[in-house]
Amino acid sequence: MKGDKLYHKALNEANAENPDLALVFDLLDRASKQNNSKATYALGTWYLFGKHISKDDKKAFEMLSIAAAQFHPEACFDLAKCYEEGTGSKKDLRLAFKNYQKASLLGDKQSIYEVGRCYYYGIGTEVDRELADMWLAVASENGIEN
Incomplete structure (x- = not known):
């Protein structure tokens, strides 16, 4: 995937004993500009949680939207939470609801529970307790219970 070398350099630097966070950000930013969904997602979470940089919900939403459009499962989950x-x-x-479904189909286990919750309470979709029970059972089989 394009930008993987930059992304892995960023990970190595981030895991160093005394990481240079400005360098990590630069490497992630450069990888993101090469359409690397992992780097874009990482930056999105930095903005979302104010980790190492100033919290910026709009920038986080923008970055998560880009990574979700590139089928990054965790980005789809976080984007769903934003919505x-x-x-x-x-x-x-x-x-x-749509992004929880997408994330679950891409393998994000927590999203399986969230789809069931949405069906149960009618969040973004019609109430359907039968479908809710099926999704929640699958979530439980995957060790997800809230």
Whole structure:
């Protein structure tokens, strides 16, 4: 994948005893500009949680949207949370549900539970307790119970 060398350099630097966070950010930014979804997601989480840089919900939402469009499972999950909570964008429960579904189909286990929760309570979709029970059972089989 394009940008993987830069992304792995960033990981190595981030895991160093005294990491140069400005260098890590630069490497992630350069990898992201090469459409590396892992780097874009990493930067999105930095902005989302204010980790190593100033918290910026709008920038986080933008970065997570890009990584989710590149089928990054965790980005889809975090984007769904942003839509559900109105973080960095307007609250949109339909898009939250859609992104939880996408994340679950891409292998994000927590999203399996979230899809079941959405069906159970009618969050972004119609209430469907039968579907909710199926999704929640699969989540439980994967060790996810909330």
